[in-house]
Amino acid sequence: MKIETNGIQVNCELSGKEKAPVVALSHSLACSMMMWRPQLDLLERHFQVLRFDTRGHGGSDAPAGSYTLEQLVDDAIGILDALDFDRVYWVGLSMGGMIGQGLALDHPDRIERLVLADTAAIIPDEAQPIWQERLDAVQSEGMQAVAQSTLERWFTPNYLKQNPSEIDQIRHQILATPVAGYVGCSEAIRRLNYLNRLSAIQKPTLIMVGADDYSTPVAASEAMHAQIKGSKLVVIPDAAHLSNIEQAQFFTDHLIAFLKL
Secondary structure, three states: OEEEEOOEEEEEEEEEOOOOOEEEEEOOOOOOHHHHHHHHHHHHHHOEEEEEOOOOOOOOOOOOOOOOHHHHHHHHHHHHHHOOOOOEEEEEEOHHHHHHHHHHHHOHHHEEEEEEEOOOOEOOHHHHHHHHHHHHHHHHHOOHHHHHHHHHHHOOHHHHHHOHHHHHHHHHHHHHOOHHHHHHHHHHHOOOEOHHHHHHOOOOEEEEEEOOOOOOOHHHHHHHHHHOOOOEEEEEOOOOOOHHHHOHHHHHHHHHHHHOO
């Protein structure tokens, strides 16, 4: 279904157990709601599951220009309002975890529990040239320019070699991402700076990160864990950035256990 919010049409899907608590799943940059398929069956047994394509991705509108994290947070609030969901369990990976931090900080009444997976709370100054290189490449050559390097950051070498069909599905999502959406969301991400505010988060929080995640490394999760009182940190062995795919069972087991506490 399409929901109009914050000046755009957002592609959403609601499934699972009616009248159960709502789990909202928020995907990474250059992916779509399809990223969450490994978790879907088990989540649907216990919860209503809300998936959506972030602004600039999948079936959602991709307006030109730079986006902000505040704008992405406002999009999420608009979706919850349209569906009349007062509170949700927010599960965000990478960009989705950045949106989750913004929600928990600026709209804490809308979050019941918070899962931050393979994400960060600040983008350091030394990373800015890397972001600019990617943006320049995509704007001149399209998403093909970053597809292979993105896959190599997102998965361990062994997974890349042993799971060609799964990798092809993710490659398709990367290539299908509109350039305007990639650029807009990248501009939001590169300005991420929530770290010094995280101590204000009082919601139960689970932080998960792949042990081999070089995009948002374990140190970034440890920094968030140190700021969010009572948070739980789980390091996922043999996984890089898309740990929900590479170690789907491990990820899902810890996710379900936390959400059902």
